[in-house]
Structure formats: structure tokens, C-alpha cells
Amino acid sequence: MKRLRCFLGDEHRSISVPEVVLSLNEQIVVKEGGYGWCVTGHLPGFHPDMGDPTIYPALAEGLARFHREVRFFSARQPADLSEGICTNARKSIARIQANQFVPFTEYPDEQELLVRAGEWLRPRLQEFEILPRQMIHGDWTPRNVLFASSGGRIYLNAVLDFEAMALDPVHVDVASMCSTLLMWSGLDDVVELIDGLLNTYESVSGRHLERDHVFTAMLAHWLCNYWSWRDRIEDGGFGQEVKDRLCLRIASVLDNVSGSHKARLTIDPAL
DSSP states (O other): OHHHHHHHHHTTOSOBOOOBOOOTTSOSEEEETTEEEEOBOOOOOBOOOTTOTTHHHHHHHHHHHHHHHHHHHHHHSOOOOBOOHHHHHHHHHHHHTOTTOOOOSSOTTHHHHHHHHHHHHHHHHHHHHTSOOEEEOSOOOGGGEEEEEETTEEEEEEEOOOTTOEEEOTHHHHHHHHHHHHHTSOOSOHHHHHHHHHHHHHHHHOOOOOHHHHHHHHHHHHHHHHHHHHHHHHTTOSOHHHHTTHHHHHHHHHHHHTTSOOSOOOOOTTO
8 A cells, every 4th residue: 555655646646545654552553342453644535425326426437547546556566466356256156055054144044145146146257257357446435435525526535445455357346336325325216326327437437347247246246255254253353243244235236136126125224
């Protein structure tokens, strides 16, 4: 992140990222409540309200700009990034098919849900895996960006939380916006809003995105998320409060992308 921050500053780019600073105890990582935190310098701006439909065009426009900037950065300064959805999706499906699968949550028919998700994904992954990959954010949501406003216009000012950065198709970040609309915005006309943000991203980036590839990224992300959190919790890490929501998220996205629900989904705010 330090190299990216310096690059953006040296190139006079319009997006800022945080600078990690020492805590009062001169620590880089501060542990509290089972979590590890990095203290960063203050960046101006405000978190957009995910329940406000007007933020999504700005969020999509900002994502297209961010992707362009990190493409320039990675072309000049290659980075060693973690495996992304393209690599981990098949591994997640293989784990579902293991003979000794043991349910992890209280969700009814947990294994059946995971199997259905894998069956929907499997025929789509071959096409998804050959899409161009680049450095992506990995968790592009309103809580991980800061907006600024000028002349009645809102725009991306800063990007936060780079823990999930990976080499993946840009569709993975776009899918994060779609998941936010689907599960947390509480808005009506989600289908139309998703179409709108996809059109905005395409217009600003100059890149066409197949909707099915975005939907593949949505479900693959939440399937990988299930195993990531399961491994963390079983190893004694934090995240018990997330456990009961893992399958609910997969079910919500699977119902949406498979066309099971034609109308707007009603999502539990606890998701």
C-alpha cells in the first residue's frame, strides 16, 4: 500500500490511499477485541450512504478510475498479490464435494446449498477464468471508500482497506457493488440500479462487461468467502458473529443470479 500511495502522489493522481502510521505505543499493528488494526493518517471525505441510490453511479465511475490507476501502477511496479477468485473458486467447489463434509452453520441443508452453488458456477468458470486479470481492490463497498463533493457533485476521493487485493478480473469489484445493492441497500428496483451502475462502469472504462460474468463473480466471491471465514473461525480466529450469515449470503445471491426470484428480494438486514 505504501508503494501505491507514493505512486499516486508522484503521478499527481486524483485518488488517495491511507498512509500507515505508528500508534501511540509505536506499533504498526494494534490488537483489540481479537482484531488487528493498522492506524492510518486522516483522509478527508465521507462514507457514502448505501441506501442512497444516487451514490452508485459515482461509486461505479470511481471504480473505473481506480482500476485505471492500479493498472498503470502494476505495469510499472509489479506486486506479489494473494490468489483471487479465479484461482480459489474451483478449490472451494472441490471442498464441497469432499466425502467427509461436516456442516458448519445452523443453516438448513447447508451442504445442499453449497452443492447447488457449485453446480451453477462450474459450467461458467472456464469462460470466467480466461478473462483478463489485473490488480483489483477485492472489497469495493461504500464503507471502504471516501467521497468528496463539489458544486453539487459527489465523487471518489479516497480508497480504504486493501486487505483483499488480488489479481482478478475487474468483474469481481463490480460484483461487490452489485452485492451491496442486493443485500444491504434496502432499495427498490435493484435490477435497474445494477444495470445502471454496470452501464456507468462500461461508459467510463471503455470496457464491456458481460452480465453473466459479473453474476459469476458475485456467487464465486461468496462461496470463497464461506470457506475463508470457516477456516479462520475453526482455527480459533475472530468472526463468530459472521458465522450465521455465511450461507444466507450465498443463498441470496444464488437465488438472484439463477433467476429464482424475479421480483426484488427481501434481504435480512443482519446479512
